[in-house]
Amino acid sequence: MAHVHVDAPFVPLNLAVLTVSDTRDFDYDGSGDLLSTRLVEAGHWLGDRRIVADDIYRIRAVVSEWIARDGIHAVLVNGGTGFTPRDTTPEALVPLFDKTIEGFGELFRQISHADIGTSTVQSRAIGGVANRTLMFALPGSPRACATAWDGILASQLDARTRPCNFVAMVRPDAAPCASRQPTTTPVTAEHGEEKQP
Template sequence: MAHLALSEFQALRIAVLTISDTRTLATDASGQTLIEGLQEAGHILHERALVPDDIWHIRARLCAWIADPQVQVVLMTGGTGFTGRDNTPQAVGPLLDKHVDGFGELFRQISLEQIGTSTIQSRALAGLSNGTLVCCLPGSPGACQTGWEGILRKQLDCRTTPCNFVPHLKTSPEKPAASCRSRT
């Protein structure tokens, strides 16, 4: 189904969550990469947080943002590998109403050109929950740059045709985005 594209950009409210047992906000280059990308594109950073790689800490922070009527997108970095402490997919998966199966597939395809077959060790994923797009990327700045430039920049822009994610996101209570909604 094609969506009506706008000629005017619509800034989204995006939260960034870093999952790490070792980083601090001051040393979080991956989260900073996502923030720089979203702000350069004209979006609004709603909030930034860092939690340990623990299923319950991840879920608690993510659930608060999913329930927040102001948060339209959550970008997460870290915890998508295979070590014993990589828990992001297990934490996030049950919270999603709909999985965006193609996100992880496309991320790995784009990453193949950059890191070769090591891309199969990424469990990048995305989905929708309560009108919030949740995207989970690996914890390296390069992976965050790849995900932002290769997928998210265009999919979070309501001018992208033939379709993008904006019509599926919750709208601000004070400013409906009906002009970016799909036509049925």
């Protein structure tokens, strides 16, 4: 369980939400609505929101625009993470990653196992970072998006979460995690002499 330091300052992030679907529009986008509402209620800003067809190049074009834009700290993509021929969100995003956040997909499937059992193996939820912008690909159902937000993203996008969170990676003005701060305690070598920090 994450430990939140309530005395630490909250640092709002600018998030973009992308719904990947051939059929949804803004009148019928339960997952996009849920993510947009949750992030604003948490104190973040909704920097942009779009809907794009299940097309690898259209997905990649929108996300590429956002990661190149100053001021978008994280991108939440919902839809297209299954195994049908039209599910290409992971294929669209992975080439953009500077680093993959392996633990995001692993933890999402662990949490969702309690709700949907072994069907969670059919989720290809992934996370990554590029150009100091976080990217998370979530399944397209509102229930799965709620699982990802409530179980992982709400705390990891909160600068008060300890021992670690993602905020300092995308907001240089945020305090680094305690585990990433340089130590000032001298390290003792094998034979008792002190090493300089």
